[in-house]
Amino acid sequence: MADWANKITDELKKTFDQNFYEKAAFIPSTTETVEIFKMLRDFLYQYPLVCTPDKSHSLEILSNRLEKQIKNALCFVCKEPTDCQACNKKAAEITRQFLSSLPYVQKLILSDVTSAYEGDPAAMNPIEPLLCYPGIAAITFQRLAHQLHALGVRLLPRIVTEYAHSLTGIDIHPGAHIGPSFFIDHGTGVVIGETCVIGSHVKLYQGVTLGAKSFPLDANGNPVKGIKRHPNIEDNVIIYAETTVLGNITIGHDSVIGANKWITQDVPPGSKV
Numbered sequence: 001m002a003d004w005a006n007k008i009t010d011e012l013k014k015t016f017d018q019n020f021y022e023k024a025a026f027i028p029s030t031t032e033t034v035e036i037f038k039m040l041r042d043f044l045y046q047y048p049l050v051c052t053p054d055k056s057h058s059l060e061i062l063s064n065r066l067e068k069q070i071k072n073a074l075c076f077v078c079k080e081p082t083d084c085q086a087c088n089k090k091a092a093e094i095t096r097q098f099l100s101s102l103p104y105v106q107k108l109i110l111s112d113v114t115s116a117y118e119g120d121p122a123a124m125n126p127i128e129p130l131l132c133y134p135g136i137a138a139i140t141f142q143r144l145a146h147q148l149h150a151l152g153v154r155l156l157p158r159i160v161t162e163y164a165h166s167l168t169g170i171d172i173h174p175g176a177h178i179g180p181s182f183f184i185d186h187g188t189g190v191v192i193g194e195t196c197v198i199g200s201h202v203k204l205y206q207g208v209t210l211g212a213k214s215f216p217l218d219a220n221g222n223p224v225k226g227i228k229r230h231p232n233i234e235d236n237v238i239i240y241a242e243t244t245v246l247g248n249i250t251i252g253h254d255s256v257i258g259a260n261k262w263i264t265q266d267v268p269p270g271s272k273v
Contacts, residue, residue, distance in 0.1 A: 026075035033159045036066050041140050044106045045130065059099070067095040070148075073155040094151045101147045111180040112139050119183050119203060134168035135184030145174035178202075179235070186241075193230035199253065200235045207242035213264070234269065 039062055071091035078087055116129035116136060123129050129136050141164035145157035157174035165171045169188040172178075176192050179200035184190055186206040192198070196210045212229040231245045234253035243261040245251065252269030261273055 026072045028069045028072045028076070028155055028159065030159050030163075032065065033069050033156050034163045036062060036069065037141060037144055037160045037163075040066075040102070040144055043102065044109055044140065044144075063095055063099055066098075067091050069156060070094055070153055073153050076155065094148075094153060097151055098148050105143050105147060108143055108180050109136075109140055112136060112182050115181040115183040115201065115203075116185075120185060133187075134170060135187040135190075138164045138168045138170035138172055138184065138187065138190075139178070139182055142172040142174060142176070142178070146176070146178070149174040176230075189242075195228045195248075196230040196233070198233045199237070202233050202235070203238045205239065205241040205259070208239050209244040209246075211244065211246050213247045 043059065043062075068091075071087055074087045074091055075084070078084070113126050113130050113136060116133055117123045117126040120129065141160050145160040148160075149157040161172055161174045170184060170190045172190075172192040173194040173196075175194035176196040176198065178192075178196075178198045179202070181201045182198065183203045184205075185203065189207040190204055191209045191211055193211050195212075198210075210231045210233065215223040215229070216227070218224050228248045230248065232248070232250040233239070233245075234251060234255075236254045237251050237257070238255075239245070239251070239257040240259040242259055243257050243263065245257070245263040247264055249264065249266050251257065251263070251267045252271060254269055255267050255271040255273070257263065257267070257273045263273065267273060
């Protein structure tokens with residue numbers, strides 16, 4: 001390599017400490033992760049059950065690919081940057097638990113599809129929202145990512161939901177807890193934060209933000225992590241387009257929030273705002 005190239009390379013390396021380069025081999029592949037979750041989506045939609053004769057073998061191959069990415073994600077944040085047996089064992093168990101949750105996730109997705117079909121007069125049959133609606137695509141990837149997030153894996157779920165964000169314009173953090181029969185109509189610009197808790201039969205329109213207020217800072221001026229900072233949306237709530245709901249507040253069940261509203265206080269059940 002020419003001297004000028006070596007100098008640039010050395011300068012670029014100064015950006016990160018040595019610990020980063022020791023762990024670089026364990027950085028999960030975004031391309032591989034997205035491909036795996038697209039295939040998992042297809043399993044939820046039952047495409048392989050029709051197209052692949054040997055169904056268990058296909059899921060087994062997918063499991064092996066997923067386990068490798070989970071192991072990398074665990075090793076990357078591990079205090080010891082080595083290919084340790086503990087991370088291998090943990091990755092295998094997380095993969096097993098995650099794949100075991102697929103029937104549960106599928107039932108949630110079917111409830112979302114039913115909600116979209118019943119809630120949109122433009123849908124001629126349930127297959128239309130399943131195949132065409134960005135809200136269904138975004139919530140499918142989020143529900144899968146949420147299961148992995150709940151098992152203690154952080155990097156892969158964020159890769160998946162940010163892929164869905166780029167695909168649909170809908171930004172849902174994998175940490176958000178979302179009940180069954182969730183419908184995002186149109187969807188562009190919807191934002192749902194990490195600590196949101198959303199009940200069942202909730203409907204959002206485009207541009208809705210379920211976000212946080214300004215972040216509290218610690219003694220060093222850094223944002224405090226791990227606190228509840230996003231809204232709670234109870235059952236049977238409708239929030240219309242471009243409304244912003246901020247902070248750890250509660251929108252009571254059976255409420256309707258009109259378009260272009262700015263909500264920073266609790267809303268009692270059964271309200272119309």
